[in-house]
């Protein structure tokens with residue numbers, strides 16, 4: 001049994017809590033939050049979970065800590081967790097600067113403890129199906145990848161996402177998922193150019209629309225159109241290969257409602273109906289993978305390097321946008 005403390009219990013922390021409850025090898029023993037309210041809400045009715053206000057109060061009864069707090073707090077919390085000998089699952093983005101991400105990574109390597117990063121798309125059935133089709137070779141040589149993800153991010157005025165002291169914007173916070181997915185599918189990115197828009201005047205730094213082109217080292221070209229301010233929801237992500245095309249479609253940024261596959265010479269398009277959304281079940285896979293990582297010492301989840309590389313792409317996209325869409329080599 002692996003004993004887990006969740007640090008940050010409101011949004012994604014609550015989803016991990018619900019997902020971990022469905023995994024027999026895991027036991028959430030501590031909920032840690034600077035604001036006791038969301039933690040108390042989750043713990044309601046359970047006598048064997050302790051609510052704490054610092055990770056230090058939880059150390060006696062946890063083996064691993066989940067860092068589910070705003071991105072600029074990840075470095076401090078992760079390093080304190082490693083320093084106390086705990087494995088760390090850190091939500092994406094791993095950090096907001098290369099310096100902070102590298103410090104987390106170095107600490108994991110120095111202590112020999114496990115570090116998982118919350119790129120859950122890799123563990124979702126729909127994305128695994130798409131990767132399975134790519135890896136099977138039926139698409140031939142992959143040439144292009146596209147990602148159109150549109151939705152509306154509506155957060156209360158006091159949320160860290162719109163607080164000028166903590167703001168990171170969509171390109172760092174949310175597109176880190178898509179940069180990781182692209183690396184997972186095709187390998188390393190060679191160069192980036194981007195146009196990034198802040199469609200709201202306040203607060204500054206809240207980028208919410210992006211047009212990004214990526215050139216991969218294996219020759220594939222990838223393109224992302226993303227919005228956090230679209231009144232229509234949509235997800236379309238797909239691969240065009242020399243012998244076939246595959247697409248994952250959904251009615252909102254993260255939903256997968258169907259997979260379409262058309263191969264060269266085939267008359268029919270193969271359509272698989274899916275019902276995947278970002279409910280807590282979307283996080284069961286990545287949690288199981290992290291527990292396996294701890295149990296076996298063999299990495300089954302995106303790790304610190306994946307976190308660092310996704311952040312590097314986000315920062316390069318932002319740099320490109322500042323310079324009018326200039327090509328940035330990675």
Ligand SMILES: NC(=O)c1ccc[n+]([C@@H]2O[C@H](COP(=O)([O-])OP(=O)(O)OC[C@H]3O[C@@H](n4cnc5c(N)ncnc54)[C@H](O)[C@@H]3O)[C@@H](O)[C@H]2O)c1
Pocket residue numbers: 007008009010011012013032033034035038053068069070071073091092093118119120159160173
């Ligand atoms: N993988 C995913 O699908 C996914 C989805 C949403 C958010 N996230 C990531 O998870 C992280 C948290 O986002 P969220 O939407 O859950 O935020 P949130 O605001 O909903 O929740 C954050 C919680 O952390 C607590 N907190 C803040 N600083 C703390 C500290 N120093 N110690 C203890 N508790 C602290 C807050 O009180 C709050 O309860 C971000 O990095 C975000 O990008 C990942």
